Amino acid sequence: MFLHGTSRINDAGHLEIGGCDVTDLKAEYGTPLYIMDEQLVRRRCREYMEAYKASGLGFQVAYASKALSIMAMVRLADEEGMSLDVVSDGELYTALQAGFPAERIHFHGNNKTSEEIEMAIDAKIGCFVADNLVELNLLQAIAARKEVTVNVLLRVTPGVEAHTHEYTATGQTDSKFGFDIGNGAAYEAVKVTNDKANLNLLGVHSHIGSQIFETEGFQLAVERVADFARTVKEGLDVEFKVVNLGGGFGIRYVEGDTPLQVSEYVKAITDAVKTYFTGIYSSLPEIWAEPGRSIVAEAGTTLYTVGTEKDIPGVRKYLAVDGGMTDNPRPALYQSKYEAMLANRANDPATEKVSIAGKCCESGDMLIWDVELPKAESGDLLAVASTGAYNYSMASNYNRIRRPAMVFVQNGQSDLVVRRESYQDIIVNDVVPERIAKQAVAK
Numbered sequence: 001m002f003l004h005g006t007s008r009i010n011d012a013g014h015l016e017i018g019g020c021d022v023t024d025l026k027a028e029y030g031t032p033l034y035i036m037d038e039q040l041v042r043r044r045c046r047e048y049m050e051a052y053k054a055s056g057l058g059f060q061v062a063y064a065s066k067a068l069s070i071m072a073m074v075r076l077a078d079e080e081g082m083s084l085d086v087v088s089d090g091e092l093y094t095a096l097q098a099g100f101p102a103e104r105i106h107f108h109g110n111n112k113t114s115e116e117i118e119m120a121i122d123a124k125i126g127c128f129v130a131d132n133l134v135e136l137n138l139l140q141a142i143a144a145r146k147e148v149t150v151n152v153l154l155r156v157t158p159g160v161e162a163h164t165h166e167y168t169a170t171g172q173t174d175s176k177f178g179f180d181i182g183n184g185a186a187y188e189a190v191k192v193t194n195d196k197a198n199l200n201l202l203g204v205h206s207h208i209g210s211q212i213f214e215t216e217g218f219q220l221a222v223e224r225v226a227d228f229a230r231t232v233k234e235g236l237d238v239e240f241k242v243v244n245l246g247g248g249f250g251i252r253y254v255e256g257d258t259p260l261q262v263s264e265y266v267k268a269i270t271d272a273v274k275t276y277f278t279g280i281y282s283s284l285p286e287i288w289a290e291p292g293r294s295i296v297a298e299a300g301t302t303l304y305t306v307g308t309e310k311d312i313p314g315v316r317k318y319l320a321v322d323g324g325m326t327d328n329p330r331p332a333l334y335q336s337k338y339e340a341m342l343a344n345r346a347n348d349p350a351t352e353k354v355s356i357a358g359k360c361c362e363s364g365d366m367l368i369w370d371v372e373l374p375k376a377e378s379g380d381l382l383a384v385a386s387t388g389a390y391n392y393s394m395a396s397n398y399n400r401i402r403r404p405a406m407v408f409v410q411n412g413q414s415d416l417v418v419r420r421e422s423y424q425d426i427i428v429n430d431v432v433p434e435r436i437a438k439q440a441v442a443k
Contacts, residue, residue, distance in 0.1 A: 001341035001385050002252060004298040005040030006410075015301075015343035015383050018409030022303055022343045025407065025414060026381055032323035033303045034392055034406035034418070038076070040299040041388075044262065045080035048291055051266035057273065057287050062106055064247050064292025065091050067389040072408060072417035073296065074098040083126070085290045089116045096123055106153075106244075106288075110177055111135075117142050127151040129205050129244070131178055136192055136199065143198035152193055153205040153244055154179055156186040158224040160208045160217050177207075181228050190232050201238065203285060204228070207246025210293060213258050215268035221245065222269060226276035229285075239281050244288035245269055251297045253386045254337045262294070293389040300388020302327065302404075303343060306380040307359070317354045319373075321382055324358015325365040326401045328384070328391045332364050340371050343383035348374035356382065360399050392418065400426050 003009075010016040014023050018037050025033060045063070052059040062083035065074060069091045075098050077084060083104040086092045095105055105125040109116075112128075112135055120128065121142060130136050130152050143150045155178035179186035186204070193201045208221050225243060232238050250259040270287060277284050304321035311317045330336035340356060342348065350372035358365035367384065376382070395403045402425065406418035 001339040001383065002255070004252075004385060005037040005043070007037065007301070007385075009346045013345060013347040015341065015346050015381075017301060018414070019412030020409045020414050022301075022381060022383060025409075026303060026305070028414070029405050029407060029416070030420060031303050031305045031381070032321075032327050032404040034327075034387065034404055035301045035303060036296070036388055036406060036408045036417070037299040037301075038408045038410040041073075041076060041296055042080060044291075044295040044299070045077065045082060047262040048266070048289065048295070049081055051263045052270070052287065052289065054263075055266065055270035055287070057270055057284060059286060060104070060288045062104075062288060062290045063295060064290045065095065066393060067292030068296045068300075068393055069094050070392070070406070070418055071098040072415075074100050078104075083288075085292070089113075089119055092116070092120060092123065092125070102126070106290075108155075112138075114138060114142060118146075121146055121148060121150060127153055127202060129153045129155050130189075130193070131155050133189065133192060136189065136196065140196040140198050149198050149200050151202050152199050153202050153242060154186065154189050154193060155205045155207075156181050156189075156225065156228065158206050158208070158221045158228075160221045160224065178205075181224060186228060187232065187235070190236060190238055194236065194238055201240075203240030203242035203244070205244035205246065205288075207290070208248060210248045211250045212248045213250040213260065215260070215265060218245065218248075218265070218269050219272040222272035223276050226273075226280065229277065230280050233280055240285050242288055243273065243277075243285045244290065245273075247290040247292055247294070249291055249294040251294050251386060251389075253297075254339050259294070295389075297389035298386050300386065300391065302384045302387040302391065304382045304384070306342075306376045306378055306382055308378070309354075309376070317352065318357045319354040319376055319382075320357045320359060321367070322359060323404065324360050324367060325362065325396075326358070326360060326398050327395050327404050328367060328387060329394050329396065330390060331367055333394075338368050338384050338386065340368055340373070340382055340384045342374050342376060343381040345374055345380065351375050356384075360401070362398075397421075397426060402426060 007017045048061045060083045062085040063077040064085045087108045102123045103126045106127045107120045108129045110131040157178040157180045179189040249265050308320045325332050356368040402421035405420035407414045
């Protein structure tokens with residue numbers, strides 16, 4: 001398993017993250033356990049901030065909180081000077097409860113409800129990223145009723161198909177997101193927004209997908225957005241003060257993944273902005289970005305305890321752990337691949353190939369197919385790397401399994417940031433109607 005950030009093998013032959021021996025973390029917090037390397041998270045935040053600052057352009061870097069939306073992470077993003085991207089009332093509520101400055105919050109989503117819009121307007125967030133005409137009309141109606149003006153970016157699809165999983169590609173024409181540039185929908189959206197008295201059009205937003213390892217797709221998206229900006233300027237005399245180019249920067253999950261350095265992605269994008277936007281306006285637009293996965297994914301490690309095994313001679317050996325698709329649904333959803341190690345026997349040589357199964361009553365609950373490990377025994381600790389993004393965020397209570405705890409670790413200190421769910425948490429929203437309760441008593 002590749003060791004990210006502060007991860008290392010200590011003198012006891014155990015995996016250590018942020019100066020904390022994972023066997024000690026297991027003893028204190030139990031398993032499954034999400035472990036976040038705080039130093040690596042902060043380093044990634046600073047790499048983005050420094051790279052955009054070096055471009056000389058005006059900018060905002062918004063942490064895409066859907067990757068990991070918890071109060072501690074939101075507070076950390078604020079400490080690092082970032083803005084924040086939310087996509088639901090729950091993410092907005094988390095941000096507000098964490099004390100994140102509302103003026104630096106951007107609200108995304110292709111189907112915002114009137115309740116969400118009202119909540120965001122009342123909180124005085126910085127910007128809505130509008131996705132369709134229905135939303136624009138709803139935004140105008142609510143803003144007018146409240147006698148306020150709200151800032152808007154229009155999400156556009158530039159017709160760029162990034163090299164990524166089909167479920168995480170968003171910039172192509174056939175997408176549920178945004179106004180298409182190619183068929184004229186985006187141009188019409190600019191006209192509509194510009195005509196609405198309570199909407200202040202800041203500019204456009206373009207996001208072409210996730211887990212992207214090259215810069216060509218981003219550069220092509222910039223070129224097409226710039227062409228669109230020129231058309232809008234010439235046809236409507238509207239200028240975009242802000243161009244948000246989204247996120248999607250790749251990370252290393254397994255050997256063969258080849259992400260670029262943060263500075264390489266950013267330089268390619270900002271250079272393209274300087275090339276394609278020069279001459280359209282008297283000054284270049286402000287550039288916004290929305291990294292999420294690339295900030296938190298590699299900083300996350302999930303720790304499991306090995307339980308049972310099943311050896312099918314000549315076919316496969318299954319090794320079961322005390323978690324699975326409830327804490328990491330990505331392999332089932334996206335066929336995502338991960339690397340792993342026996343964290344309490346990190347120096348032992350690999351002697352067999354096994355497949356890591358989860359504990360759910362579901363044949364598709366597999367975390368890793370075919371990984372080389374030392375011969376594992378019940379009670380050993382299995383660490384899976386790069387689980388900081390979209391693992392806790394997408395976790396579920398399938399089979400009524402309790403969601404794990406999460407700790408931030410740094411300089412030998414561990415801090416609980418998400419407690420393990422209790423049995424009471426599992427049933428807290430359940431209601432037994434009186435008529436059913438009476439029938440049960442009668443029997």
